[in-house]
Amino acid sequence: MTTERTCEPPRTSAFELRLYVVAMLAAVYVVAWRVIATPTPTPTNAAPVDGAPVPVVSTPGPAPAAQPVHRTVWIDDLPAALRPQVVLPPGWHVVSRTSTASTPAPQPRVQLVRVPASRPLRVRTRSS
């Protein structure tokens, strides 16, 4: 005589179900927070070197215009800061207490072109 035995799936308790739902919601929230809610820089979020936030910078000139600078680092000695050719990420500015707000200009890049006899070199003239 044989007896068939059916294996019933383990029952999930209500508590375990709630725990699962909460864990899933938490994971979704964390992913959304990291991907979607990128913090928007505000003038008060400037990254100060000496602790002083920089909400506004005035540009010099006959008609100075104040403009908010969102990501700013105070540098006391601008020439010294520029000397090692600091390259800042896009959107960052080096600000001197006494000089113009500016970002170091990128260095010119030189491309060497070997001229093969099989294909003529074409120079493209355009405004730059």
Added chain:
Amino acid sequence: MNTDVTVAAPVLDEQAEHELARAVADLFAETERRFSRFRPDSELSRLNRATEAIDVSPELLELLLRARRHVADTQGIFDPTVGAALVAAGYDRSFERGALDRDTPGIALRSQFADLEIDEQHGRVVRPLHVQVDLGGFLKGLTVDRAARLAPSPAVIDAGGDAVLSGDGPDDAGWLVDIEDPIDDQRVLTTLRIRNGAVATSAPNRRQWRAGTGVAHHLIDPRTGAPSTSDLAQVTVLAPTAERADVLAKTAFVLGRDAGSRALERQPDIAAVLVLDDGSLHTIGDLDHA
């Protein structure tokens, strides 16, 4: 001079070409370091901050005297004292697309090179506070000319469209120069053959930004202190030197189709391609189309 520089010297071996490229890179970097208005530590910026008479280096003095000649030759249409107007228009830093956009247009400012007092004998300059000097209108062309003198002919030195093409090209048929369409940068309007010459192009398309509800660009009309409202879309000038081509291309653009054409036709050693607002071409002088 936010640009890439292309060097080609087919008569040199690979090592010599690399040495040439290094020398050209050093030349451009040095020029940028000393005379860029975007570098607060440059000699030019020091002049632009001076509130009283200052001594300038012989090199900067030479550049100022060259600028003065260009101003005289173009009756003031080319004027390097548009620096303040450029800043007012929004061009207050090295150009990057989108970085100059602003919600309010700048106030137009007018100054003229004659306001600058240059004591040639003592190398001293007095700058009125409203004057800001910007040498970018001819300095790149001049630097290309200087770089070309480092290379044996035939050779090409091309700095973002300002180019010197020496010799008859690698196959003695001239160097091929494509003139880019200012509306569609993937398209070429026409191709020229150039032998022992220089070329420069001026157009607002690559350096323009939003200013209020309008568009500003870097080609300032000294007569108004504001970006030029030319009826031209682009001017390409062929000249013996890149510096001259640079100056004349900007001048012709600001003057517009009629006055610009007349100004170029008066020059004996110049050829040009003017692109009108409607996309049609108007050529001046002898051009060798490929």
